[in-house]
Structure formats: structure tokens, C-alpha cells
Amino acid sequence: MAATILQAIAAHARERVAAAEEETSLDALQAQCRALGRAHGSPFRSALETPGLSFLCEVKKASPSKGVIAPDFPYRDIARDYQAAGADAISCLTEPKWFLGSDQIFREIRGAVSLPMLRKDFTVDEYQLYQARLMGADCVLLICALLDTDELARYLGICEELGLDALAEAHDAWEIASAVSAGAKIIGVNNRNLKDFSVDFSNAARLRDQIPPGVLYVAESGVRAPEDVSALKRIGADAVLVGEALMRAPDRGAMLSALREAAR
Ligand SMILES: O=P(O)(O)OC[C@@H](O)[C@@H](O)c1c[nH]c2ccccc12
Numbered sequence: 001m002a003a004t005i006l007q008a009i010a011a012h013a014r015e016r017v018a019a020a021e022e023e024t025s026l027d028a029l030q031a032q033c034r035a036l037g038r039a040h041g042s043p044f045r046s047a048l049e050t051p052g053l054s055f056l057c058e059v060k061k062a063s064p065s066k067g068v069i070a071p072d073f074p075y076r077d078i079a080r081d082y083q084a085a086g087a088d089a090i091s092c093l094t095e096p097k098w099f100l101g102s103d104q105i106f107r108e109i110r111g112a113v114s115l116p117m118l119r120k121d122f123t124v125d126e127y128q129l130y131q132a133r134l135m136g137a138d139c140v141l142l143i144c145a146l147l148d149t150d151e152l153a154r155y156l157g158i159c160e161e162l163g164l165d166a167l168a169e170a171h172d173a174w175e176i177a178s179a180v181s182a183g184a185k186i187i188g189v190n191n192r193n194l195k196d197f198s199v200d201f202s203n204a205a206r207l208r209d210q211i212p213p214g215v216l217y218v219a220e221s222g223v224r225a226p227e228d229v230s231a232l233k234r235i236g237a238d239a240v241l242v243g244e245a246l247m248r249a250p251d252r253g254a255m256l257s258a259l260r261e262a263a264r
Pocket of ligand 1: 222241245
């Protein structure tokens with residue numbers, strides 16, 4: 001079977017971890033985290049728990065399916081615009097090869113806004129969880145298609161120790177069941193299939209009932225217009241993750257305001 005792009009991205013993530021470990025060992029990273037102490041307060045989770053639909057706004061220069069989305073990429077200004085227009089949290093891609101993100105971009109945005117931040121990367125190693133804590137992330141992404149239930153549970157345990165929230169991302173009922181049994185408290189259902197990048201906007205709605213009460217529910221990808229937001233609000237999503245539509249908008253603040261209006 002031909003390797004999917006997801007597998008290629010994951011393999012590259014493993015190489016990135018190996019290269020980073022040459023510089024700083026896992027032990028050293030863990031010691032730095034201990035010195036920093038556990039993060040307090042779960043601001044990411046709290047942002048989702050507030051009544052109404054929360055907006056997770058993504059800072060993303062490129063993607064494997066679309067190539068470069070934002071040639072001009074004033075990422076700090078973009079994050080500030082999101083914050084000014086009422087975003088509840090920011091999702092920042094740090095994957096360098098396909099999404100043209102970086103840890104440095106994350107850190108700079110962290111310094112520019114006060115909103116909770118999701119470090120969006122392809123978690124394949126616990127090393128990345130400690131990295132996330134040290135770059136000031138409030139939440140990490142755990143993609144169920146890359147991790148079995150035991151790994152998910154182990155990573156969720158490390159996140160708990162570090163005081164990080166975790167967004168477990170699923171694409172089908174089976175992956176949701178895995179996330180639930182691993183103990184995920186925030187589950188995202190992606191409308192985009194990461195194996196072939198096709199987007200089926202009804203996916204998040206169709207799988208809504210699979211998410212148990214008490215687990216926060218994030219609908220991800222393919223939100224283009226106010227009516228998409230209203231549809232996700234109707235099914236009782238706690239949050240929506242919007243990337244490309246905001247990144248391409250000539251006036252990002254105005255676009256976010258229009259989307260938020262549709263969620264009222
Ligand atoms: O740009 P969109 O269609 O609004 O989608 C945003 C976000 O959901 C998408 O970037 C995403 C969802 N899950 C991911 C996992 C890895 C990288 C990216 C993603």
C-alpha cells in the first residue's frame with residue numbers, strides 16, 4: 001500500500017524529534033519542565049467551556065492539500081487580529097515541511113497574544129509534549145490515526161502531569177471510541193480525512209452523538225461561511241476550528257466577526 005501523506009508527515013516528525021534530541025535529551029527537557037512546574041488553570045479547556053460556540057482560530061501558512069495559503073504571513077499580526085475580533089483560542093501549526101510552521105513562530109505568537117494556544121503538530125513521541133510545555137502551549141494535538149489507545153492514554157497522562165490540555169482528533173466512530181477509552185476530555189472531529197485530505201462537512205455532525213456527555217466537542221475543518229457555523233452550533237458543538245477561510249480573508253477580523261455573529 002502506498003504510504004499516505006499522513007504517514008510521511010509522521011515519519012518526518014520522528015526525524016525532527018531525533019534531531020532535537022541530539023541537541024537536548026529527553027531527560028534534560030523533562031528537568032526543564034520540572035523546574036517550570038505544572039501549568040495551572042487549563043485556560044484552553046476553560047475557553048471551550050464558556051457558554052456558546054467557541055472559536056479556535058488557526059495560524060497556518062500552508063497545508064499539504066492547498067500548498068501555500070498565505071504567501072504574505074504576518075503571523076503575529078494575524079494572531080493579534082484574531083484576538084481583537086474575539087477568538088477564544090489560537091491554533092498554531094509548528095510542522096515545518098508541509099505546513100511551513102515552526103516552534104519559533106509559535107513562541108513569537110505566544111509573546112504577542114494572551115489567548116490560550118494549541119500547539120498543532122503531529123505528536124508521535126512524548127518528547128513533543130515536553131517541548132510544547134516549554135514553548136508555552138496550553139494544549140497539544142493528539143491525532144488518533146497516529147496513536148493507538150495505549151499510546152493515547154500514556155500521552156494524556158503526561159499532559160495531565162504537565163498541566164497541558166490535549167485535543168484528541170478523530171475522524172470516525174472507531175477513533176472516537178479509542179479517544180474516549182483512553183480518557184480524552186476534549187475530542188475534535190475532523191471533517192477532513194487526513195489520509196486523502198477529502199473534506200466532508202457533514203462528518204462532524206454525523207458523529208456528534210458518539211461523543212459522551214462531559215467531553216468537550218470541537219468540530220474541525222472546512223468551515224467557510226456563516227451558515228457552516230450555524231449548522232455546527234445547532235448540533236451542539238462546543239467549539240469550531242477554523243483555518244483556511246480566515247487565513248485567506250482580506251480582512252480576517254471582519255471574517256471572524258461575521259462567523260461569530262452566526263453563532264449567536
Ligand atoms: O483550514 P480549515 O479547513 O479551516 O481546517 C483547520 C484545521 O481543522 C486543520 O488545519 C486541521 C485539522 N486537523 C489537523 C491536523 C493537522 C494539521 C491540520 C489540521
